[in-house]
Amino acid sequence: MEKMGEWQKRFQSKELAKFDDKWAASSNQEVVDFEKLDDYASAFQGHDVGFCCLGTTRRKAGAEGFVRVDRDYVLKSAELAKAGGCKHFNLLSSKGADKSSNFLYLQVKGEVEARVEELQFDRYSVFRPGVLLCDRQESRPGEWLVRKFFGSLPESWASGHSVPVTTVVRAMLNNAVSPSGKKKELLDNKAIHDLGKADSSLTP
Numbered sequence: 001m002e003k004m005g006e007w008q009k010r011f012q013s014k015e016l017a018k019f020d021d022k023w024a025a026s027s028n029q030e031v032v033d034f035e036k037l038d039d040y041a042s043a044f045q046g047h048d049v050g051f052c053c054l055g056t057t058r059r060k061a062g063a064e065g066f067v068r069v070d071r072d073y074v075l076k077s078a079e080l081a082k083a084g085g086c087k088h089f090n091l092l093s094s095k096g097a098d099k100s101s102n103f104l105y106l107q108v109k110g111e112v113e114a115r116v117e118e119l120q121f122d123r124y125s126v127f128r129p130g131v132l133l134c135d136r137q138e139s140r141p142g143e144w145l146v147r148k149f150f151g152s153l154p155e156s157w158a159s160g161h162s163v164p165v166t167t168v169v170r171a172m173l174n175n176a177v178s179p180s181g182k183k184k185e186l187l188d189n190k191a192i193h194d195l196g197k198a199d200s201s202l203t204p
């Protein structure tokens with residue numbers, strides 16, 4: 001058997017997510033093997049709107065695994081969504097994404113943004129948040145430190161560089177249900193805060 005990377009093993013041992021009962025009753029979950037995504041093309045068919053929040057870290061997956069997930073898996077998912085009829089594709093990217101960056105993370109984010117754009121969705125929304133604020137089960141010391149740092153700063157400064165994940169979800173949903181004449185939208189951290197305000201029409 002071919003030697004597997006940690007990130008591949010993690011996928012194979014992944015269990016079905018536990019669904020909230022109410023949501024499960026009105027939704028359908030498909031489990032796919034990202035290494036054989038073509039075999040699951042049917043799971044990508046017939047959806048008007050696609051949201052991609054996939055990503056890993058170099059610390060977890062190594063440089064090669066990071067590129068595989070954050071570029072290859074994302075791009076393949078977008079290609080299948082497009083082939084399946086998706087009109088509006090939403091990509092969770094990152095503040096500072098830049099395909100010419102010297103930093104692998106920002107370079108890969110910029111590259112995948114550009115390559116998904118080439119697929120020519122009717123509408124393409126790219127979200128570029130700062131640090132995502134949430135309570136994680138897994139240990140991410142870097143993010144923990146950044147959160148502590150932001151916590152000690154004035155709210156206005158911190159909100160310029162970070163955003164709660166619940167705000168991101170609201171922003172993505174609110175944006176998706178709002179008509180737009182633009183083929184491509186680039187939503188930075190501030191736009192995400194504005195779109196995701198708690199009193200907006202949709203809540204996650």
Ligand SMILES: NC(=O)c1ccc[n+]([C@@H]2O[C@H](COP(=O)([O-])OP(=O)(O)OC[C@H]3O[C@@H](n4cnc5c(N)ncnc54)[C@H](OP(=O)(O)O)[C@@H]3O)[C@@H](O)[C@H]2O)c1
Pocket residue numbers: 007008010011014034053054055056069070092093094095129130131132133143
């Ligand atoms: N964290 C931040 O501060 C930050 C800031 C800006 C942008 N972003 C970007 O926002 C996105 C989400 O980030 P996050 O930190 O919220 O990540 P996260 O909580 O780890 O979620 C990432 C998702 O990708 C899935 N995934 C990762 N590796 C996989 C693999 N090998 N096979 C299948 N699925 C895999 C995860 O599945 P499991 O749940 O099963 O692990 C999870 O659903 C990423 O694209 C990230 O680059 C993050």
